Amino acid sequence: MIRTLTSRFLGYAILIFFALVFLYPFVIQIANGLKTEANAAANPLSPFPDPLTWVSLERIFSGTGFPTWLGNSVLVTVVVTIGRVAFGSMAGYALSRLQFRGRKALFAGLLALMAVPPVVLLIPKFLVLNQLGMYNSYSGLIVPLLADATGIFVMKQFFDSVPVSVEEAARIDGAGVFRTFWSVVLPMAKPALITLTILSFTGSWNEFPHTLVSVQDPGLFTLPRGLADLVSGSLGAGTQYPLKLGAALLATIPVAIIFVIFQRYFVRDTTAGADKG
Amino acid sequence: MAGIRGNERPAGWLFVAPAVLILGLFMLLPILMALWVSLTRWNGQGSPFTGSVPFAGLDNYTKLFTDEGLARQDFMTSIRNNAYYVLLVVPIQTVLALALALVVNNRLLKGKGFFRTAFYFPSVTSSVAISVVFLFMFANGGAINAILAVFGIDGPQWFSDPRGLVHLFFDTPPSFLTEHSLFGLSWWDWLAGPSVAMCAIIALVIWTTSGTFMVMFLAALQNVPVQLEEAGLIDGASAWQRLRHIILPQLRPTTFLVVTLGLIGTWQVFDQIYVMSQGNPAKTTLTPAFLSYRTAFRDFDYGTGAAISFVLFLIIVVLTLVQRRLTRERN
Numbered sequence: 097m098i099r100t101l102t103s104r105f106l107g108y109a110i111l112i113f114f115a116l117v118f119l120y121p122f123v124i125q126i127a128n129g130l131k132t133e134a135n136a137a138a139n140p141l142s143p144f145p146d147p148l149t150w151v152s153l154e155r156i157f158s159g160t161g162f163p164t165w166l167g168n169s170v171l172v173t174v175v176v177t178i179g180r181v182a183f184g185s186m187a188g189y190a191l192s193r194l195q196f197r198g199r200k201a202l203f204a205g206l207l208a209l210m211a212v213p214p215v216v217l218l219i220p221k222f223l224v225l226n227q228l229g230m231y232n233s234y235s236g237l238i239v240p241l242l243a244d245a246t247g248i249f250v251m252k253q254f255f256d257s258v259p260v261s262v263e264e265a266a267r268i269d270g271a272g273v274f275r276t277f278w279s280v281v282l283p284m285a286k287p288a289l290i291t292l293t294i295l296s297f298t299g300s301w302n303e304f305p306h307t308l309v310s311v312q313d314p315g316l317f318t319l320p321r322g323l324a325d326l327v328s329g330s331l332g333a334g335t336q337y338p339l340k341l342g343a344a345l346l347a348t349i350p351v352a353i354i355f356v357i358f359q360r361y362f363v364r365d366t367t368a369g370a371d372k373g
Numbered sequence: 374m375a376g377i378r379g380n381e382r383p384a385g386w387l388f389v390a391p392a393v394l395i396l397g398l399f400m401l402l403p404i405l406m407a408l409w410v411s412l413t414r415w416n417g418q419g420s421p422f423t424g425s426v427p428f429a430g431l432d433n434y435t436k437l438f439t440d441e442g443l444a445r446q447d448f449m450t451s452i453r454n455n456a457y458y459v460l461l462v463v464p465i466q467t468v469l470a471l472a473l474a475l476v477v478n479n480r481l482l483k484g485k486g487f488f489r490t491a492f493y494f495p496s497v498t499s500s501v502a503i504s505v506v507f508l509f510m511f512a513n514g515g516a517i518n519a520i521l522a523v524f525g526i527d528g529p530q531w532f533s534d535p536r537g538l539v540h541l542f543f544d545t546p547p548s549f550l551t552e553h554s555l556f557g558l559s560w561w562d563w564l565a566g567p568s569v570a571m572c573a574i575i576a577l578v579i580w581t582t583s584g585t586f587m588v589m590f591l592a593a594l595q596n597v598p599v600q601l602e603e604a605g606l607i608d609g610a611s612a613w614q615r616l617r618h619i620i621l622p623q624l625r626p627t628t629f630l631v632v633t634l635g636l637i638g639t640w641q642v643f644d645q646i647y648v649m650s651q652g653n654p655a656k657t658t659l660t661p662a663f664l665s666y667r668t669a670f671r672d673f674d675y676g677t678g679a680a681i682s683f684v685l686f687l688i689i690v691v692l693t694l695v696q697r698r699l700t701r702e703r704n
Contacts, residue, residue: 103481104482108482115488115492118494121507124510124516125509182391183395184392186389194388199385202393206396211689213689216665218662223406223410223675227422273384274384302498302499304647323501323648327648328647344501344502352494362493
C-alpha cells in the first residue's frame, strides 16, 4: 500500500515537473510579451508583468511588417490547404482505387519523393523558381507547396482501408468516376480529410525554409519569415525582446487553437506516419 | 467489368495530374537542375543552363573532401558539429520520450490526457517562433541563467561561447592531438564536443521533439498485452525487471523507429540554426544544411552549395533506407 502511494506520488512529481518544463516557456513568452523592456530584462522568469503594458503588442502592428506578414500567411495557408486537400485526396484515391497504366510506378515515385529531405531542396527550388520567372512572387511562394507527397500517401492509405462495396454499388447504378468520387467517396473520407486539412494547415502556417528561397521582398514575407527577419536582421539581436516574443506569440496562437480543438487528429497523424513509414 | 472500368484509365491520370505536375516541377526537376549546377561554377548571374557558365566537373565535390582549403575546413567543421548534435539529441530525446510515455501510461495516475497534450504541444508550434522564445531564455541574464543562479551556478553567455564541452576539461591541449589532423581539422578540433552555443540549440530541439516520440511510445505501450505484465508480477519480478525483460523487448520496433526517425531529422537541422545562431560563434553551430544555404545565397557559390546539399542528401537517404528496411522487417 505504501509502495503504491510513493510510486503514485513520484509519478505525479515527475509529470508535473515535466509539464512545467514543457509549458513554462510559453508562460514566459506570454508574460514577457506584455512586460516593459526593462522589466523583461530584469525579471525574465517572472510570469507576472509589472507593469502590464500593451506597448509592444501595439508596436508589432504599427511599427513592424507584422500586418503584411499576417495577411500573406493567411493567404498562403488558405490556398495551400485547399490545394493539398483537393490534390491529395484526388491523387490518393486514384492510386488506391483506379486502374490505369503507370499507377505502380507513380506510387514508387511517391515513396521515393517522401524520402527527399526538405532542406536539401533549398537550392534546387530556388533554381527552378528563378528559371521559371516565379522567384519573388506570390506564385513562387504558393504553387510549389500545393501538393505534398506525405498528404497523398496518407489519403491512399486511408482509401486502401475502406471497403470498395459502397462505391461499386454507386458505379453499378450508373454513376461515373467523378460523380462517385464527389458524392460517395469524399463524404465517406471525412476523418482522413480532416487529418489532411490539419496537417496542411499547420505545415503551411509554420513553413519557413521555402519562404527563404522563394521570396526576398519584405512585402511577400509570411509570419515565420518576417519573424526570423525581426530577430536576426533589421532590429538587431539582444534588444526589443517583448516585441519579438509578442510577435512569436501571435504567430503561435492559430496553431494552438487548432491543436486544442482537433487534438485527437494530431495524435493520430504521428502514429499513422509511424506505422507505415 | 469492362463497362465499369472502361472510363478509369483517363480518369486515373486526370486525378493524379495536378499532384504529378506540381511534384514533378518543384521536386524532381529542381533536383536534376541542382545536380547540374553542382558540376558548375555558377555565381547566380543569368541562367545556369547556358554555355557561358564554367563547367567544374567534380571539383565542387573534391573541394569538400580532398583539396586543402577553407571549403573543406568549413564542411568538415559542419559535419563535426552536426555529428555531436546527433550524438546528444537522438539518445536523450529517445530516453526522455520513453520515460515520459512510461509514466503517462501508468494506470494509477489520472490526468493522462492533460499531460500528453502538454508534452506534445511544443512539437506542433512554429520552429521559428519557438526559437525566438529560446533565444530569450538563453540570453545573457535570461531565464536559464536565472535558474542556474538559484543553484549557485554562474551561467555562460550561451550564444557567444564557442568552447567545446570536451575542451572545457583541458587547460592546454595534449600535443599529440594537435599534431595530427584529418580532413583539414586537427584531432583536437574533431574531439571538441558540441560548443556551449550548440548545447542551447540541442536543448531546444530535445524539448520540441520529445513529445512527438512520446506519443509513438504511448501507442506502442498500449499494445503490450496486459497478461504479459501480470505474468511477470505473479512471478515476483520487480518493476525494473518487468521493464527490462518484458516491456522493453515489446517496444523494440518502436524504439528502432524513433531512433532512425531521430537520425534522419537531426541531420536536417536548419530553422533553429538560422534564427538562433547563423552558424556562430566561431562556426561551432554551422551544420551542412545551413552551410549549403550560406555558401549559395550569401557567398554566391551555388556549385559548392549544391554539392554540399547532395552529400547531405546521400547521408539522409542511407538513413532513410535503413529505417524503411527496419519497418518492413517489423511488419
